[in-house]
Amino acid sequence: MATSAGTTPSQGLHRRFKGCSKIGEYEMMRKLGEGTFGEVHQARHKVTGSIYALKKILMHNEKDGFPITALREIKLLKMLSHDNVLRLEEMAVERPKAEGRKRAILYMVTPYMDHDLSGLLDNPDVRFQEAQIKCYMLQLFKGLQYLHDSHILHRDMKAANLLINNRGRLQIADFGLARHYDEAVPQRGRGNGDAKREYTTLVVTRWYRPPELLLQLRRYTPAIDMWGAGCVFGEMFKRKPILAGQSDIHQAQIIFEMVGSPNETSMPGWDELPGAEPIRAFPPHTGNITQRFRELSPVGLSLMKDLMRLDWRKRINAIDAIDHPYFKEQPLPMREEDIPHFADSHELDRRNARGQKQALPPAPAGGTVGGGPNGEYTGSGPPPQGWQNGAGRYGGPQDRGPPGVDRAPRGGYDRRPPPYEHRPPPPPPPGEQRRPNWGNGTDRHNNSLPAPPPDGRHALPPVPRYGPNDGDRRRGPPAAGGGDVYIPSYGADGPRRSREPDDRAREDRPRHGSRDSGNSREGYTDERADRGRGYRDRDRDRGNDSRNFGRERRDGRTRSRSPDRRDRDRDRDRRGGGDRDTEVYRRR
Amino acid sequence: MQPSPLANPLATVAQLETPGSQLDRIPPDLEDSAHFAGARLTQAAGILLRLPQEVVAQAIVVFMRFWVGPEGGSLAEFGAEQVSAASLYLTTKLSAYPKSARSLINVYAYLASLPTTCIGLEQLKGKMPETCYFVTEGTYERRRTTLFTTEQRILRTLGFNVHVNLPYTLCITYLQALDIFTHPRAPELAKRAIAHLNTALLSPQFLYLTHQPPALATAAIYLAAREVGIKMPECEWWEVFDTDREELGFLCVGMLSLEGFAQGERDKWEGKKCPMSVEDMEAEVKRRREVDG
Numbered sequence: 001m002a003t004s005a006g007t008t009p010s011q012g013l014h015r016r017f018k019g020c021s022k023i024g025e026y027e028m029m030r031k032l033g034e035g036t037f038g039e040v041h042q043a044r045h046k047v048t049g050s051i052y053a054l055k056k057i058l059m060h061n062e063k064d065g066f067p068i069t070a071l072r073e074i075k076l077l078k079m080l081s082h083d084n085v086l087r088l089e090e091m092a093v094e095r096p097k098a099e100g101r102k103r104a105i106l107y108m109v110t111p112y113m114d115h116d117l118s119g120l121l122d123n124p125d126v127r128f129q130e131a132q133i134k135c136y137m138l139q140l141f142k143g144l145q146y147l148h149d150s151h152i153l154h155r156d157m158k159a160a161n162l163l164i165n166n167r168g169r170l171q172i173a174d175f176g177l178a179r180h181y182d183e184a185v186p187q188r189g190r191g192n193g194d195a196k197r198e199y200t201t202l203v204v205t206r207w208y209r210p211p212e213l214l215l216q217l218r219r220y221t222p223a224i225d226m227w228g229a230g231c232v233f234g235e236m237f238k239r240k241p242i243l244a245g246q247s248d249i250h251q252a253q254i255i256f257e258m259v260g261s262p263n264e265t266s267m268p269g270w271d272e273l274p275g276a277e278p279i280r281a282f283p284p285h286t287g288n289i290t291q292r293f294r295e296l297s298p299v300g301l302s303l304m305k306d307l308m309r310l311d312w313r314k315r316i317n318a319i320d321a322i323d324h325p326y327f328k329e330q331p332l333p334m335r336e337e338d339i340p341h342f343a344d345s346h347e348l349d350r351r352n353a354r355g356q357k358q359a360l361p362p363a364p365a366g367g368t369v370g371g372g373p374n375g376e377y378t379g380s381g382p383p384p385q386g387w388q389n390g391a392g393r394y395g396g397p398q399d400r401g402p403p404g405v406d407r408a409p410r411g412g413y414d415r416r417p418p419p420y421e422h423r424p425p426p427p428p429p430p431g432e433q434r435r436p437n438w439g440n441g442t443d444r445h446n447n448s449l450p451a452p453p454p455d456g457r458h459a460l461p462p463v464p465r466y467g468p469n470d471g472d473r474r475r476g477p478p479a480a481g482g483g484d485v486y487i488p489s490y491g492a493d494g495p496r497r498s499r500e501p502d503d504r505a506r507e508d509r510p511r512h513g514s515r516d517s518g519n520s521r522e523g524y525t526d527e528r529a530d531r532g533r534g535y536r537d538r539d540r541d542r543g544n545d546s547r548n549f550g551r552e553r554r555d556g557r558t559r560s561r562s563p564d565r566r567d568r569d570r571d572r573d574r575r576g577g578g579d580r581d582t583e584v585y586r587r588r
Numbered sequence: 589m590q591p592s593p594l595a596n597p598l599a600t601v602a603q604l605e606t607p608g609s610q611l612d613r614i615p616p617d618l619e620d621s622a623h624f625a626g627a628r629l630t631q632a633a634g635i636l637l638r639l640p641q642e643v644v645a646q647a648i649v650v651f652m653r654f655w656v657g658p659e660g661g662s663l664a665e666f667g668a669e670q671v672s673a674a675s676l677y678l679t680t681k682l683s684a685y686p687k688s689a690r691s692l693i694n695v696y697a698y699l700a701s702l703p704t705t706c707i708g709l710e711q712l713k714g715k716m717p718e719t720c721y722f723v724t725e726g727t728y729e730r731r732r733t734t735l736f737t738t739e740q741r742i743l744r745t746l747g748f749n750v751h752v753n754l755p756y757t758l759c760i761t762y763l764q765a766l767d768i769f770t771h772p773r774a775p776e777l778a779k780r781a782i783a784h785l786n787t788a789l790l791s792p793q794f795l796y797l798t799h800q801p802p803a804l805a806t807a808a809i810y811l812a813a814r815e816v817g818i819k820m821p822e823c824e825w826w827e828v829f830d831t832d833r834e835e836l837g838f839l840c841v842g843m844l845s846l847e848g849f850a851q852g853e854r855d856k857w858e859g860k861k862c863p864m865s866v867e868d869m870e871a872e873v874k875r876r877r878e879v880d881g
Contacts, residue, residue: 020747064689065736066743068681074748075682091748104744 023094023107026054042112051112052089056105073175074108076152084143086110086163086173113163113171115342117232120164121239126342130300133236134333136162138322139170140229145318147172148192148222151181155203157228159235168336177203181222186317192223194313204228206251207241211267212312214252216275223312226321230307237295249278259308260287267310299326596649596753599797603657612664618863618872619655619663620792624853625705625862626651626668627790629696630676632707636695637687639680641786646752647672647679648789649796653749654742656797661745666738667865669696674738678750689732696731697721705862706854755785755801755808762805762829771818780812781805788843790850795842799835806831807839 026043032053033040041054057070077088087110094105117136120126128136140162147154154161155177163171183195198218204210210227212220234242243258245251252275256262261284262270270276289308293301303326306316316324327333609619627648634644654661654671661671673696680687701720702711723731743750759781768774785808788795795804806829813820826836853862863869 020744064681065677065739066681068686071678071682071743071748071750075751078748079751091744093744104740106744 020091020093020106021109023054023092023105026052026092026109028054043109052109053112054092054107054109056107058105069176073178076175076178076180077108080147080150080152082143082146083169084139084171085146086113086171110173111165111171113165113169113173115164115166116160116173117162117164117170117236118158118160120342121159121235123342128236129331129334131331131334132339133233134327134331135168135336135339136164136170136236137229137233138327138333139336140172140232141318141321143170143172144222144225144229145322147178148181148225148318149185151183151185152178153181153199153222154178154225154228156205156208157225157232158205158208159232159241162232166341168334168339183221186222186319188317188319190317191314192221192226192312192317195219195221206248207231207244209248209251210312211252211255211262211270211310212273214248214255214275215270215273215279217273217312221312222317223315226307226315226317227312229318229321230304233304233307234293237293242292252279253282256282256287257285258287258289258292259305259310261285262310268313270310297326297329299324299329302326594753594758594802595800596796597749598800599653599656599794603660604794604798606658607655608658608660608662609655609664611658612662614663614869614873615876618869618876620849621853621856621862622663622668622864622869623652623655623792624790624849625857625864626672628707629669629699629705629864630672631786631789632699632712633672633676633692633695635709635712636698637676637680637691639676639683639685639687642754642756643679643683643685644676645754645756645786645789646683647676649752649754650679650742650746650750651675652794652797653746656794659745661741663866663869665866666741667867667869668862669700669864670734670738671742672696674735674742677735678739678742682750689735690728692735693723693728693731694721697723700864703861705857705864752796753801755805756782758801759785759805759808762809765828766809766820766825768813768818773816773818777809777812777816777818780815781808784808784811784843787846788839791842791846792849793842795839799839800830802829803831803835803839805829807836807843810836811840811843 025046027046029042029044029051031039032042039056041056043052043054044050045052057067074088074091077086081087089109089111092107092109094107121128144154144157152175154172154175156174157172161172161174163173165171179199181195182197184193186192196219199220201213201216201218201220204213204224208228208231210220210224213224231242243251243254245254256279260266261282262279264271270279289305290301293304296304303316303321303324306324307321309315607619609622610616614622630648630651631644634641634647651672654666654675655663673692677687677689677692698716698721699707701716704711760778763769763774763778763781768777771777785804788804788808799807806826810820810826824833826833831839861868863872
């Protein structure tokens with residue numbers, strides 16, 4: 001909507017639209033992160049001098065055009081405006097210049113945040129005081145309240161997605177998995193309500209995934225984000241993820257060990273959920289949450305228990321969490337401006353601090369990722385082998401993301417590959433060195449290399465139980481390994497890549513029944529009719545003459561548009577009536 | 589900043605004064621024709637794809653946004669048809685009713701096989717011989733590439749402002765607020781109001797880009813009430829819906845003028861097609877120049 005909060009007055013009914021700004025308006029400063037997905041840069045706006053983070057969206061040979069996940073994220077972010085939600089300032093475009101590059105590169109421009117919570121907790125120099133934790137949790141709840149009230153489920157709540165700046169501000173980021181929530185929003189004192197519609201269960205990074213999702217509840221509610229907030233709450237005390245399951249089944253197991261086994265009182269209806277079967281075999285637990293969180297006051301513990309409630313209907317909602325007595329007892333939440341500054345915990349700095357550890361070679365396919373059976377792995381050696389659906393990458397000490405999450409040793413901004421940005425970028429300009437491989441699968445970017453074992457995206461068969469129509473044919477999620485029997489693994493694709501298309505497949509398409517009939521991707525062959533020449537084959541019939549159309553008229557124009565047009569025209573001339581396909585491509 | 593959920597980003601006067609097409613010396617009447625035909629094409633394709641009107645309307649607004657301003661698309665560079673297809677594709681992708689590129693391309697091939705660019709419901713009911721709209725694999729590949737590149741250009745041109753707030757639900761809400769539904773002929777009024785909103789989508793004046801949904805809904809109700817002959821409150825009721833008299837008057841004139849415009853278009857393009865591609869547009873411009881001497 002309002003594209004640039006900085007320059008556009010955007011109250012009420014007086015809004016304007018303008019196109020993307022040009023990347024030339026920004027001065028690139030340094031790389032904040034890099035990995036499979038491309039890059040995040042810190043940049044200064046040349047006019048205002050403000051500092052931003054620029055996240056590149058790479059698109060190459062996307063099968064369905066502009067990646068839907070990116071589009072959704074951008075659209076959602078454009079509609080949101082809250083102090084505790086990362087703001088999308090605008091989109092910046094880098095027009096194709098070099099011969100080898102055909103399409104524009106788009107950047108998402110967001111305010112620059114100094115840290116992410118995950119990286120901050122990993123920094124041994126940083127100690128949180130309880131008052132500070134309260135301040136962050138309050139901000140998190142306010143952000144969640146806003147999101148849920150705006151009918152949005154974040155669906156990827158975790159420490160790595162919470163950005164923090166040196167002014168004590170916390171913001172929720174990464175809306176690649178978020179979606180519109182079609183139900184009534186949570187009301188004060190009424191938990192998180194009920195959902196009438198079904199959504200895909202293939203969401204939320206495993207370590208932060210609530211029990212109802214592990215049990216395959218399709219009609220989930222904002223309560224799933226609240227569980228994640230509970231995990232983050234605990235993590236701020238423990239400085240490591242509190243529920244680091246090695247597989248989905250193990251995740252369920254450690255959840256029940258902590259909060260007690262599900263029964264008709266603690267989790268009514270759990271028995272009827274599709275994923276309940278393997279749970280029945282678990283030994284009963286009474287839960288050890290009280291012992292585990294001895295550092296918490298009784299009131300703090302009660303908030304923790306409210307957030308980690310098995311019954312998703314009764315789990316506390318964000319509105320009530322904000323009002324929880326925990327935030328009214330001593331020590332009171334710190335004010336944002338009182339929070340101490342931390343040394344930058346950014347990837348490159350952190351990497352330098354860690355010395356040579358970052359240069360580790362990529363793990364073999366199906367390898368492991370940092371973290372231990374119960375999250376106790378501290379990165380002082382290779383982690384234990386044998387996880388079924390890890391990201392297949394060596395994580396290192398900084399890797400606090402769970403398996404299945406592409407998280408290399410890095411700090412803020414470098415969280416994991418967003419779902420879109422997974423295509424190889426254009427070949428580097430001649431003379432440019434290939435980027436170093438940070439053990440994160442960047443090799444894949446080089447087309448000349450063989451299939452990418454480090455990424456783990458090798459030929460695993462799609463999992464048939466992904467739904468009626470073979471689930472995701474585009475990127476079949478690798479089959480789950482031995483111990484991971486009841487919930488399909490995300491496999492090495494990283495959770496979002498394999499989840500999101502399926503999300504669409506399962507949520508968007510089937511439920512529209514007849515509307516979609518004959519028009520779904522599966523149905524198109526039937527739409528084809530007999531042989532014959534299609535309509536004006538404009539691309540084929542186009543000659544040199546027509547390609548120059550409008551060009552001479554544009555000469556001497558006064559408007560400032562389209563340096564790319566000139567380039568295109570030049571290219572066009574140079575190429576003469578060359579390769580038709582390239583020509584068509586280039587034209588548009 | 590809390591954006592109003594009822595508001596759309598609007599085009600500025602400067603943007604409306606200098607559309608990309610005119611800077612490329614496309615005659616203004618031809619530009620209007622192409623926008624009108626493109627919007628109708630989008631509507632027709634939406635019907636064939638069995639999309640809800642909500643989605644179609646969003647696609648048309650996206651289509652219209654694309655042409656606005658000096659940085660906007662130009663008909664010398666983009667055909668109305670390709671932009672229509674990409675707008676619809678983009679909008680369905682974000683909606684609850686995603687359509688495959690294949691479906692889009694097939695539907696547009698079918699519509700292109702029709703003998704006219706003034707596509708009405710009659711044309712959609714008839715059946716064309718299947719040989720007219722067959723898409724070969726090669727053609728499909730090329731059109732898909734075009735579709736995707738155009739899609740990206742639209743996103744860039746719009747600065748990703750693809751969200752569109754529509755006046756339809758507001759219109760119903762306003763009717764309820766006016767207590768119209770107690771009237772026996774209220775359904776007729778509501779139908780007319782919705783029809784005006786649908787028609788306004790096609791306006792070469794870009795009514796949806798110059799006025800906010802509340803004003804559009806109010807004007808549609810005002811016109812519909814006059815046509816159906818239902819008496820509205822004596823007071824200036826439109827003020828309640830954020831619309832002043834001047835804006836209401838402007839919109840009413842704009843909406844009413846569409847009928848004449850559409851008739852004119854039908855006469856103008858009778859027996860031929862409005863240029864919907866860059867090549868056709870070029871040929872038409874050339875032809876006119878020759879005619880003019």
